[in-house]
Amino acid sequence: MDLHSLHDIPHSEERFTGYLKEICETFEFDDAAYAGINPVGGTMHAIVTYNEDWQNHYQENGLHLIDPTLHSAMRSVAPVDWSRLGRNANFRKVFDTARDFGIGEFGMTVPIRGPYGEFGMLSVTRDCDAATWKKLKRNVIADIQPVAAHIHDHVMGSEPLTKFLHHPNLSRREKEILQWIAAGKSQQDIADILCISSRTVEVHLRSARQKLFALTTAQAVGRAIGMSIIYPS
Amino acid sequence: MIIIVDGLNKHLFQPLLDDMFRLRARVFAGRLGWDVNIKNEMEIDQFDAMDPGYIIGVDENMNVISCARVLQTTGPHMLSDVFDAILCGEAPVRSASIWESTRFCVDTKRLQDRGSKTAVSRATSELMLGILEYAQESGITDIITVIDPIMDRVLKRSNNAPHGYVGQTVPMGKVKALAALLDCTDERIARVRDFADIKGDIFMDEDEAVLKLEKRAYAQEMSLADFNLAGDLSDQITSKPGASTGDLQQYCLDQLAKAETEADVNAALALLDMLKEKIGADDVEKLVRLAGHGSTPRSEARLV
Numbered sequence: 278m279d280l281h282s283l284h285d286i287p288h289s290e291e292r293f294t295g296y297l298k299e300i301c302e303t304f305e306f307d308d309a310a311y312a313g314i315n316p317v318g319g320t321m322h323a324i325v326t327y328n329e330d331w332q333n334h335y336q337e338n339g340l341h342l343i344d345p346t347l348h349s350a351m352r353s354v355a356p357v358d359w360s361r362l363g364r365n366a367n368f369r370k371v372f373d374t375a376r377d378f379g380i381g382e383f384g385m386t387v388p389i390r391g392p393y394g395e396f397g398m399l400s401v402t403r404d405c406d407a408a409t410w411k412k413l414k415r416n417v418i419a420d421i422q423p424v425a426a427h428i429h430d431h432v433m434g435s436e437p438l439t440k441f442l443h444h445p446n447l448s449r450r451e452k453e454i455l456q457w458i459a460a461g462k463s464q465q466d467i468a469d470i471l472c473i474s475s476r477t478v479e480v481h482l483r484s485a486r487q488k489l490f491a492l493t494t495a496q497a498v499g500r501a502i503g504m505s506i507i508y509p510s
Numbered sequence: 511m512i513i514i515v516d517g518l519n520k521h522l523f524q525p526l527l528d529d530m531f532r533l534r535a536r537v538f539a540g541r542l543g544w545d546v547n548i549k550n551e552m553e554i555d556q557f558d559a560m561d562p563g564y565i566i567g568v569d570e571n572m573n574v575i576s577c578a579r580v581l582q583t584t585g586p587h588m589l590s591d592v593f594d595a596i597l598c599g600e601a602p603v604r605s606a607s608i609w610e611s612t613r614f615c616v617d618t619k620r621l622q623d624r625g626s627k628t629a630v631s632r633a634t635s636e637l638m639l640g641i642l643e644y645a646q647e648s649g650i651t652d653i654i655t656v657i658d659p660i661m662d663r664v665l666k667r668s669n670n671a672p673h674g675y676v677g678q679t680v681p682m683g684k685v686k687a688l689a690a691l692l693d694c695t696d697e698r699i700a701r702v703r704d705f706a707d708i709k710g711d712i713f714m715d716e717d718e719a720v721l722k723l724e725k726r727a728y729a730q731e732m733s734l735a736d737f738n739l740a741g742d743l744s745d746q747i748t749s750k751p752g753a754s755t756g757d758l759q760q761y762c763l764d765q766l767a768k769a770e771t772e773a774d775v776n777a778a779l780a781l782l783d784m785l786k787e788k789i790g791a792d793d794v795e796k797l798v799r800l801a802g803h804g805s806t807p808r809s810e811a812r813l814v
Binding site for chain 1: 517518529549556561562564580581582583584585586590597600601602603605606607608609644647648650651652673674676691693747770772799
């Protein structure tokens with residue numbers, strides 16, 4: 278996975294759309310869409326890479342009101358493969374016309390739930406055969422989870438109120454481990470120092486990255502230093 | 511076998527969920543003495559209203575023998591909102607790649623009553639495997655799970671030792687509770703499968719589960735104390751005194767009439783199909799027409 282962090286992309290209207298395009302290129306999807314709802318600020322966000330014709334058709338026909346990739350997927354804890362929605366009459370209504378706009382029906386929606394009732398969904402799609410889709414999904418599913426959370430956190434964090442609520446709250450262990458990383462120690466070194474397993478160190482690092490809106494550990498260390506959560510060594 | 515129930519399909523599995531909530535009440539309020547809310551002999555908390563994922567183990571008669579619940583650690587979950595004592599005031603682990611598993615339990619009484627010493631151990635391993643494989647397929651790398659020290663020992667003994675712990679062990683009810691970490695790697699899955707000698711797919715397909723649940727409901731309605739879903743249900747039913755062909759027809763008609771979703775209709779049609787020799791093929795078609803489903807191509811195909 279070789280994605281940029283959203284921190285490195287300058288603020289602009291195209292920022293998130295550009296990021297979705299980068300997700301498509303990295304993971305070999307045709308299109309990607311993010312939808313997020315924030316009950317704290319009472320706001321909704323929708324960012325898509327779909328062609329303009331489809332966007333217009335989707336809007337004019339109010340398909341967002343019935344689209345099960347939005348309404349059903351948010352009720353799952355796991356990514357929802359759209360094949361699960363095939364029997365839903367509304368799925369047919371949306372996707373029977375989608376084909377005319379060059380959009381296939383192989384896709385999945387990754388639901389992200391936030392701590393304050395806010396939630397987001399990253400949908401990705403690819404026009405291909407069933408076997409290709411199955412393989413693609415298996416290859417990318419572990420990598421797409423943190424990426425979905427990354428875009429969700431950044432979109433939500435673009436609102437001042439949510440940004441305040443999301444001030445990173447790292448545990449003592451997470452700070453300790455980031456501090457050792459900043460001191461140049463490897464994951465195994467840290468495991469030996471703290472008398473825990475290397476895998477447990479990895480869990481704390483995953484959590485620290487998530488809380489600092491970072492995709493890589495290096496980004497997390499940089500952010501943590503910038504926010505005086507840890508100290509440069 | 512393991513059935514995955516979530517916000518998308520829970521309307522198909524309410525009887526199974528009710529059995530699960532009753533099992534949870536017996537285990538967590540009864541055996542473990544935790545401070546949980548019980549209503550109508552069921553243990554249901556605020557996280558059950560948040561569309562969690564349920565991993566439910568069933569026996570051959572569709573009795574619930576084990577269950578667990580998973581929540582995303584990015585959202586509200588038990589360690590962040592309820593079990594904070596375990597974390598000693600520290601912030602919880604939060605990652606899109608990590609799920610929290612709670613309310614892990616096995617119906618030891620039902621399994622022990624059968625006199626099989628290995629049944630409990632096998633059901634525990636199968637449930638554990640259900641969680642790990644469901645999580646892995648969803649792109650989850652690790653599970654954080656709230657367990658008691660007995661469960662911790664069970665995990666260690668069954669080739670499934672946690673790779674670490676978070677926070678500390680605290681008293682909870684008659685026992686203690688702690689938070690353990692398990693990776694969802696191929697290696698761990700292979701170790702658990704090897705220990706319990708579990709081969710092949712452990713998950714029951716949604717359609718099959720709906721059909722079996724329908725058969726179970728039917729058997730219960732016809733008061734079949736001991737039935738076998740794997741065998742020929744129609745023989746068992748019609749050999750019972752009191753269950754006349756008229757009863758069967760009425761029951762099937764009711765099921766078709768009550769069907770709200772396509773899955774319900776298909777389950778009812780499949781039941782009719784299974785019973786058609788006992789009811790008589792002409793009557794089956796009549797019943798389908800009566801229920802207003804006779805014109806759908808799907809039902810005709812089913813009844814050929």
